[in-house]
Amino acid sequence: MAKLYFYYAAMNAGKSTTLLQADFNYRERGMETMLWTAAHDDRAGVGRIASRLDIGAAARVYRPKTRLMDAVLDELKSRQLHCVLVDEAQFLTREQVLELCRLADERNIPVLCYGLRTDFLGQLFPGSAALLALADALIELKAVCECGRKATMNLRVDAAGRAVAAGAQTEIGGNDRYVALCRRHFFERLRAGEAGSMGGDEPA
Ligand SMILES: Nc1ncnc2c1ncn2[C@@H]1O[C@H](COP(=O)(O)OP(=O)(O)O)[C@@H](O)[C@H]1O
Ligand SMILES: Cc1cn([C@H]2C[C@H](O)[C@@H](COP(=O)(O)O)O2)c(=O)[nH]c1=O
Numbered sequence: 001m002a003k004l005y006f007y008y009a010a011m012n013a014g015k016s017t018t019l020l021q022a023d024f025n026y027r028e029r030g031m032e033t034m035l036w037t038a039a040h041d042d043r044a045g046v047g048r049i050a051s052r053l054d055i056g057a058a059a060r061v062y063r064p065k066t067r068l069m070d071a072v073l074d075e076l077k078s079r080q081l082h083c084v085l086v087d088e089a090q091f092l093t094r095e096q097v098l099e100l101c102r103l104a105d106e107r108n109i110p111v112l113c114y115g116l117r118t119d120f121l122g123q124l125f126p127g128s129a130a131l132l133a134l135a136d137a138l139i140e141l142k143a144v145c146e147c148g149r150k151a152t153m154n155l156r157v158d159a160a161g162r163a164v165a166a167g168a169q170t171e172i173g174g175n176d177r178y179v180a181l182c183r184r185h186f187f188e189r190l191r192a193g194e195a196g197s198m199g200g201d202e203p204a
């Protein structure tokens, strides 16, 4: 039976690179894939999955209202699909994750999702919460903190590099807005950011 996989990590761990590699592996064996990414993550252009290693591929885009199951069933009318790959999976809704479960269970199509576990405050995204609850396999990819430990958290920073301790959960950005850190250094810098925003000490 096909499985639903969740490859999760902090930013800059190589999630998109790993997705593109998996896609290449399927296609070089003559198999057909369907790629998806979030419509609003337009860092490389809407509908483009790009890795910091400078490789990329076109992808279908999903929005909160997109019916993934219907879109895949529609695609199956014109071609076979051996794998569905989803980037920025933290932005999926729980309903969309349930649809991906059905693709694996009822259509026997493996689904590979790649995304963040937590946001800039250390809280789960809706898509990540659903995937952590429902995926058959959870695979952690590793990013490295500046101290050398595994980076599991994502600090949001302002233009001056100070930690941002409040704001909307979604804010698209790259290395200019986020730093992947280990938990210890994440909370140290987040607390310094909180103190700074309340007029306290200068951030570290
Ligand atoms: N010029 C480069 N040469 C080699 N590795 C690089 C280069 N630029 C970025 N990287 C590495 O690419 C990885 C980020 O890949 P990416 O797939 O974009 O990450 P994610 O999707 O998890 O944010 C990091 O490990 C980073 O160190
Ligand atoms: C931590 C965090 C991240 N985001 C956004 C920022 C990026 O656009 C993506 C993650 O990119 P990746 O390099 O492909 O992992 O998510 C956000 O909106 N809110 C956050 O808290």
Ligand SMILES: [Zn+2]
Pocket (backbone or CB within 6 Å): 145, 146, 147, 148, 149, 181, 182, 183, 184, 185
């Ligand atoms: Zn650290």
